Amino acid sequence: xxxxxxxxxxxxxxxxxxTLITILIIGLAVxxxxxxxxxxxxxxxxxxxxxDPFGVLVVGAKGSGQQLVLSTxxxxxxxxxxxxxxxxxxxxxxPRAALTVPIALGDNIGGARIIGTSVDLLELRPTxxxxxxxxxxxxxxxxxDFEAVLGSSVARTLGLQLGDTFYAAHGTGRGLATDLHDxxxxxxxxxxENTTSPFDNAVFTSVASVWEVHEEEEGAPPSLLDxxxxxxxxxxxxxxxxxxxxxxxxEANQLWQTFATGTVAQAAFPGQELGALFDxxxxxERILTAVGILVMVIAGLTVFLSMYSAIxxxxxxxxxxxxxxxxxxxxxxxxxxxxxxxxxxxxxxxRAVGYxxxxxVAAALSQQSAIxxxxxxxPSLEPLLWLLPLxxxxxxxxxxxxxxxxxxxxxxxxxx
Amino acid sequence: MILRLENxxxxxxxxxxxxxxxxxxxxxxxxxxxxxxxxxxxxxxKTTLFNIIAGLLRPTTGEVYLGxxxxxxxxxxxxxxxxxxxxxxxxxxHHLLPAFTALENVIMPLQFAGTLPASHRAEWAKQLLxxxxxxxxxxxxxxxxxxxxxxxxxxxxxxxxxxxxxxxxEPTAALDPDNGAVxxxxxxxxxxxxxxxxxxxxxxxxxxxRFDQQINLHAGKITAMPPIGERKxxxx
Numbered sequence: 040x041x042x043x044x045x046x047x048x049x050x051x052x053x054x055x056x057x058t059l060i061t062i063l064i065i066g067l068a069v070x071x072x073x074x075x076x077x078x079x080x081x082x083x084x085x086x087x088x089x090x091d092p093f094g095v096l097v098v099g100a101k102g103s104g105q106q107l108v109l110s111t112x113x114x115x116x117x118x119x120x121x122x123x124x125x126x127x128x129x130x131x132x133x134p135r136a137a138l139t140v141p142i143a144l145g146d147n148i149g150g151a152r153i154i155g156t157s158v159d160l161l162e163l164r165p166t167x168x169x170x171x172x173x174x175x176x177x178x179x180x181x182x183x184d185f186e187a188v189l190g191s192s193v194a195r196t197l198g199l200q201l202g203d204t205f206y207a208a209h210g211t212g213r214g215l216a217t218d219l220h221d222x223x224x225x226x227x228x229x230x231x232e233n234t235t236s237p238f239d240n241a242v243f244t245s246v247a248s249v250w251e252v253h254e255e256e257e258g259a260p261p262s263l264l265d266x267x268x269x270x271x272x273x274x275x276x277x278x279x280x281x282x283x284x285x286x287x288x289x290e291a292n293q294l295w296q297t298f299a300t301g302t303v304a305q306a307a308f309p310g311q312e313l314g315a316l317f318d319x320x321x322x323x324e325r326i327l328t329a330v331g332i333l334v335m336v337i338a339g340l341t342v343f344l345s346m347y348s349a350i351x352x353x354x355x356x357x358x359x360x361x362x363x364x365x366x367x368x369x370x371x372x373x374x375x376x377x378x379x380x381x382x383x384x385x386x387x388x389x390r391a392v393g394y395x396x397x398x399x400v401a402a403a404l405s406q407q408s409a410i411x412x413x414x415x416x417x418p419s420l421e422p423l424l425w426l427l428p429l430x431x432x433x434x435x436x437x438x439x440x441x442x443x444x445x446x447x448x449x450x451x452x453x454x455x
Numbered sequence: 456m457i458l459r460l461e462n463x464x465x466x467x468x469x470x471x472x473x474x475x476x477x478x479x480x481x482x483x484x485x486x487x488x489x490x491x492x493x494x495x496x497x498x499x500x501k502t503t504l505f506n507i508i509a510g511l512l513r514p515t516t517g518e519v520y521l522g523x524x525x526x527x528x529x530x531x532x533x534x535x536x537x538x539x540x541x542x543x544x545x546x547x548x549h550h551l552l553p554a555f556t557a558l559e560n561v562i563m564p565l566q567f568a569g570t571l572p573a574s575h576r577a578e579w580a581k582q583l584l585x586x587x588x589x590x591x592x593x594x595x596x597x598x599x600x601x602x603x604x605x606x607x608x609x610x611x612x613x614x615x616x617x618x619x620x621x622x623x624x625e626p627t628a629a630l631d632p633d634n635g636a637v638x639x640x641x642x643x644x645x646x647x648x649x650x651x652x653x654x655x656x657x658x659x660x661x662x663x664x665r666f667d668q669q670i671n672l673h674a675g676k677i678t679a680m681p682p683i684g685e686r687k688x689x690x691x
Contacts, residue, residue, distance in 0.1 A: 049554050356552055359546075363564045363612070364535050364536060364568055365535065367535075369567075452506075452546065452550065
């Protein structure tokens with residue numbers, strides 16, 4: 040049997056280009072669905088992880104609940120609108136709310152969103168038994184206006200340190216030097232530990248600081264830059280959203296109901312809204328997985344063609360082996376092993392392609408969206424990712440193996 | 456007797472053409488250690504006879520006995536193994552496997568026969584190649600060897616399992632007389648050392664003196680040849 044592997048390996052090495060191309064195709068066929076499924080899983084994990092640090096209820100302007108959750112928790116896109124600050128003060132006084140954290144989305148510094156909030160932010164934790172999500176790595180939390188605490192990746196990417204000052208830029212895009220709110224400078228007083236959430240790419244300051252930046256512009260004629268300040272809590276008596284940690288499950292539903300029947304704001308459960316997002320992700324994944332399986336079938340056909348043409352070209356070699364005492368079963372087995380070896384190498388290569396591509400795409404997406412996409416080994420996929428290509432390899436080699444099995448020894452040893 | 460043919464015929468049937476009997480041998484046998492030259496013009500049936508003796512081509516009628524074993528009553532896989540173990544076949548065009556080195560070509564029949572322990576096969580194959588003068592060419596592929604060297608590899612491969620019967624089909628056809636003589640010396644000496652029976656098919660009349668016996672194949676039938684001694688007298 041060991042010698043059969045040697046013969047199969049030699050058979051593959053005898054046609055290196057054909058073998059390499061087949062391995063490449065299999066690698067891509069395995070890698071494509073693996074990358075898609077791996078990224079899908081990473082995106083799910085990333086979103087779940089990103090929504091971990093917050094209370095179970097997000098309160099914001101009426102409109103799309105999904106947009107509210109995405110803009111508040113994942114810092115994706117623009118918020119639906121703003122809500123009166125009184126909603127926050129009312130909730131603070133509401134006995135059903137254990138914790139309320141204001142979120143006033145402001146301008147940006149180097150693409151990182153400036154968020155007006157309060158010290159209650161430090162009380163957020165995934166569960167009661169977990170440590171707080173936001174922990175100071177260096178310096179302290181802000182205590183007065185225009186003091187800022189940086190998310191871990193902001194400090195890293197912008198190279199800001201404690202004591203540094205910076206100006207906010209208009210809107211949510213990466214600020215140009217000419218777009219600066221140069222009326223008031225923020226000074227860095229603290230840097231958060233890494234939270235592996237989009238908030239690592241945010242800057243935290245007081246709600247009043249966000250308001251003051253815009254208050255100073257009041258009276259000036261509306262400019263193009265003002266129109267670009269989409270999503271910023273520019274009005275002084277408004278904030279973007281409130282993170283509410285209800286005291287219990289019943290109270291959470293009561294609060295949700297209160298806002299659902301009111302006209303001022305809405306409340307949304309991140310889990311529910313993100314669940315709908317996962318459904319969308321799932322649909323895309325299903326389509327891409329189906330495409331991946333089709334590609335794999337095409338790879339199976341490539342193996343078939345490769346083996347079929349190889350056997351057609353190697354009939355004399357097979358006849359010589361038979362002439363030297365090799366029997367038909369050995370020849371049949373060698374062809375099957377050859378095909379399985381190609382599939383095996385292709386599948387291993389596909390692992391590298393799949394996880395490699397997923398890693399690169401995940402890194403790019405994470406940088407773009409600030410939502411971490413943690414990749415992990417997917418054990419549940421392993422049986423499928425091994426069995427499907429190897430079964431296809433086996434199936435694709437049956438006809439060529441039978442062709443080799445039936446080679447007429449005399450005819451091919453003595454063609455004349 | 457090492458080899459016995461009984462009522463052997465072989466007929467080729469081609470669609471649309473008349474059936475053609477290329478071999479028709481009644482009873483014929485060959486003893487152990489004999490070196491036989493088979494002569495005959497092209498198309499006389501030499502290669503067909505060799506293929507039938509080697510167990511590669513089932514005769515239309517009759518049987519081949521290798522020792523006491525009726526070759527064509529054996530299941531094909533057993534016949535294949537018997538070929539590997541008991542018959543060394545040196546093909547006219549050597550038929551070395553191009554993707555394998557000289558050493559690997561010689562190891563192959565050892566693997567198929569399975570008689571020598573796996574750990575000894577490479578060493579034994581090396582010895583054989585050294586014996587045929589290719590000690591420095593163990594890892595050369597056939598394309599890197601001369602015609603004469605390829606034939607030497609084929610001889611080493613034919614001797615690998617120390618078979619009791621060696622068939623060599625026109626082994627010197629592609630060589631000049633000097634190289635042809637070297638190859639024949641190698642082959643005949645090796646057969647004498649192991650008491651193997653050697654059957655060589657050749658057109659070359661110069662080889663006649665080297666053999667104990669010779670037969671002539673004509674239209675698939677064995678025709679008697681005068682004994683070696685008598686032929687030498689005629690020549691005088």
